[in-house]
Amino acid sequence: MELRFEIKQLQLKETFSIAYGNYNKREALLVELSYQNYKGYGECVAIDYYKINLSSFILKLKEIQSQIEVHRIIHPKDFFSFLLNLNLHPFLLSALDCAYWDLYGKLENKSFIELNNLPTENLVESSITISVGEIDHQIEKINKSGWNKFKVKCKGLNKGHVEKLLSLDDHIALDSNASFTDEDCSWLQENAEVEKFSYLEQPRPIDHYKILSKNSFANWMADEDCQNIDSLEELVPYYKSINIKLMKCGGLTPALGMIKKARELNYKIMIGCMTESSVGISAGCVLTGLVDFVDLDGANLIANDYATGSTVDNGKIILADKPGLGIHLK
Known part of the structure; x- marks a missing residue:
């Protein structure tokens, strides 16, 4: 080799x-x-x-x-x-x-899917990320997009912006990248309207999650708080959902074990990504038949993708019909 x-x-x-x-x-x-x-x-x-x-x-x-x-x-x-x-x-x-x-x-x-006997029917659509910006500009991007699911980035909590997003008839998630305060989290999880958000991802910095309650209106999703399978049991009282990223947990092999354990603990599961080419995205795509949410828009955000494989077309997962992960360099 x-x-x-x-x-x-x-x-x-x-x-x-x-x-x-x-x-x-x-x-x-x-x-x-x-x-x-x-x-x-x-x-x-x-x-x-x-x-x-x-x-x-x-x-x-x-x-x-x-x-x-x-x-x-x-x-x-x-x-x-x-x-x-x-x-x-x-x-x-x-x-x-x-x-x-x-x-x-x-x-x-x-294929990886054949080797692991994984499901491929009725794959969940991926969200696309709307980066931090003026709320009206973010909403304009959502309205013009051909995608059906959106992850809206924010820096801190603006209640007026939250209300505008909740008024949209779309599948919208909120990701603050750990920029919410404890007070922000309390307001969100006590607000019944917040149930309309698909999930609210990593609201607080790492290890500051004890203000959260999984039995609230908010579908809190752990990202940086959930690094690997060892994180899962401790997070149960606080998070309803977890974001599994292959790079965080160490690859496809541990991700399979992590999904199994998360199901046993009744988590909702997302396969997520970072800014990656089709090499990384193709690896994530093979697990989409096992999860509830998908956020694999990384290759769609870059201008110089250097590989081919599985693709995400306006959110729809199109699995490569080739051996392995189906990855080839351009």
């Missing part, structure tokens, strides 16, 4: 504004695993509020490259056990895990 990797620049179609800052581009680390002329791909991206440094990932990959390249081809879940012993950051672990699933499926001539 051969390991290759390179850093790519993802250019956004327009400035993406969230509570953490404004962004015109992202750096992505593309990972390629190849064997017998078959190639599998995975990806992770540099996110400043996660303190991700892709240069350190490159150094780590160079350090472990020989261990990976001498490894024989085994089942992906067994290969993931091998990866766990390499002391990898979850973002990098995810890129390698996804690349190996893609490669293994191509070698076996079976």
Whole structure:
């Protein structure tokens, strides 16, 4: 097996504004695993509020490259056990895990969905993100969009803006990226109208969730508070829903276990993304038959997608009818 990797620049179609800052581009680390002329791909991206440094990932990959390249081809879940012993950051672990699933499926001539016997009927539509901005401009974007579901970003709580969004006859979620206060959260979860929002994502900074109640009108959804399967039990009294992102939890292999555990704990589940190319989005798409919400608009937000695979067309998930994750570079 051969390991290759390179850093790519993802250019956004327009400035993406969230509570953490404004962004015109992202750096992505593309990972390629190849064997017998078959190639599998995975990806992770540099996110400043996660303190991700892709240069350190490159150094780590160079350090472990020989261990990976001498490894024989085994089942992906067994290969993931091998990866766990390499002391990898979850973002990098995810890129390698996804690349190996893609490669293994191509070698076996079976898709990830076939290999794991996953459902593909009646897939939930993805939302598209409306970045922070003037409320009337956000509403104009919603009204002009061909998508049916929207995640509206905000920085802090403006009750007038909330009322305007609630008056729309659309599937709208609210994501403050941890910019709400305890008082904001109390007002929201005691307001019956807030039930109209599909969900309210990560209202408070990490570990400041104890003001929240899952038995309120708000469908609170954990994002940064829910990093992996170990987070789930503690969050039960506070959150109704969780956002699983492959990079946070370490890839497709742990995501499957996380979904199973979340179902046992009666969570609603979303498959989410960051600003990613079709490499990362294709990996997320294969899990959409298992979840209640989907937010996989990342590749739709960039101008220079360098891969093909599963796609999201105005919110509709179109799965690649190819082995592995169906990923190919342009």
